[in-house]
Amino acid sequence: MTDILLDDDAGIAQAGALLRDGALVAFGTETVYGLGADATNAAAVSGIFAAKQRPHFNPLICHYAAFEAAFRDVIPNEAARVLAAALWPGPLTMVLPRRAACPVALLTGAGLDTLAVRVPAHPVALALLRAAGRPIAAPSANRSGQVSPTTAAHVMQGLGGRIAAILDSGPCAVGVESTVLDLSGEQPILLRPGGATVEAIEALIGPVIRGGVTPGGALRSPGMLASHYAPSLPVRLNAATVLADEALLAFGPPLSRAGAVFSLSPSGDPTEAAARLFEGLRWLDAEGTRLGLRGIAVMPIPLTGLGLAINDRLSRAAAPRDEAGV
Numbered sequence: 001m002t003d004i005l006l007d008d009d010a011g012i013a014q015a016g017a018l019l020r021d022g023a024l025v026a027f028g029t030e031t032v033y034g035l036g037a038d039a040t041n042a043a044a045v046s047g048i049f050a051a052k053q054r055p056h057f058n059p060l061i062c063h064y065a066a067f068e069a070a071f072r073d074v075i076p077n078e079a080a081r082v083l084a085a086a087l088w089p090g091p092l093t094m095v096l097p098r099r100a101a102c103p104v105a106l107l108t109g110a111g112l113d114t115l116a117v118r119v120p121a122h123p124v125a126l127a128l129l130r131a132a133g134r135p136i137a138a139p140s141a142n143r144s145g146q147v148s149p150t151t152a153a154h155v156m157q158g159l160g161g162r163i164a165a166i167l168d169s170g171p172c173a174v175g176v177e178s179t180v181l182d183l184s185g186e187q188p189i190l191l192r193p194g195g196a197t198v199e200a201i202e203a204l205i206g207p208v209i210r211g212g213v214t215p216g217g218a219l220r221s222p223g224m225l226a227s228h229y230a231p232s233l234p235v236r237l238n239a240a241t242v243l244a245d246e247a248l249l250a251f252g253p254p255l256s257r258a259g260a261v262f263s264l265s266p267s268g269d270p271t272e273a274a275a276r277l278f279e280g281l282r283w284l285d286a287e288g289t290r291l292g293l294r295g296i297a298v299m300p301i302p303l304t305g306l307g308l309a310i311n312d313r314l315s316r317a318a319a320p321r322d323e324a325g326v
């Protein structure tokens, strides 16, 4: 049962309380309707992927009520400060390095060291973000493979019955997603064109690389730009036994309890496992390296529900390194 909430004070307060409780709430922004969850709650973020039936994890955008809050979680450079002052609130997403103390769940950023942050311009979205009082992860509120929704009715068609509520603020004004700009490297790179024009961005911070070829001549594709998190230790999938020099990523009852073992979900629940996946890989990588282990064995994870996305990410982690980023 999915509630439609009015965009008055009571509806916004209720939507904020649901988000703080870990529930999924769709809400309108100036671009498209987003499917929101508490970005600091890995189980809630896992619920986004489950509701959208995404076959893979991609990093989600974190929404904030103000730039000060965003820059407490990521490290802005000069260009980011200039863009925030001129274009936020608005349809611009900036990818920046996470701070060490960033409370956002690793799953939100798909395990990466960077985080995509944005302050949306819609007054109801801003009021909701203030009511929630924490960063809200929100991809578009549609099932995977369907078009982005610009009305509450579109959201209901795709996700009705799968999410707690929709905060109805009427049709979206822009209708295209936010521009995604990667500011984490030496030069700004446009990852996705969107509501904020490249011309407006370049007028403020100078030239932006538009995908394609870098000034150095290297070929870049959008798929390569969103590089994937992979542990430094080799990953062995579908392990039926654990070797003496291996750490273990367990699913269901662990094959072994000795040494470095991280249990994704003792009960074998793929949504719980997804919430713990990146945390587990990072911990096993650090602990396995500390103990002088040579690899990470991964127990089989069925291809049901989020198991598909987990297997997708693990097979990238297990691929030879020169293929892992493609």
Ligand code: AMP
Residues within 6 Å of the ligand: 058, 059, 060, 061, 095, 109, 112, 114, 115, 116, 138, 139, 140, 177, 180, 182, 191, 192, 225, 226, 227
């Ligand atoms: P959506 O959530 O559907 O609006 O899509 C978010 C977009 O931002 C996707 O194209 C992501 O690949 C991109 N994105 C989010 N976070 C990052 C990040 N840390 N690094 C690179 N791209 C990102």
Ligand code: MG
Residues within 6 Å of the ligand: 139, 140, 148
């Ligand atoms: Mg989308």
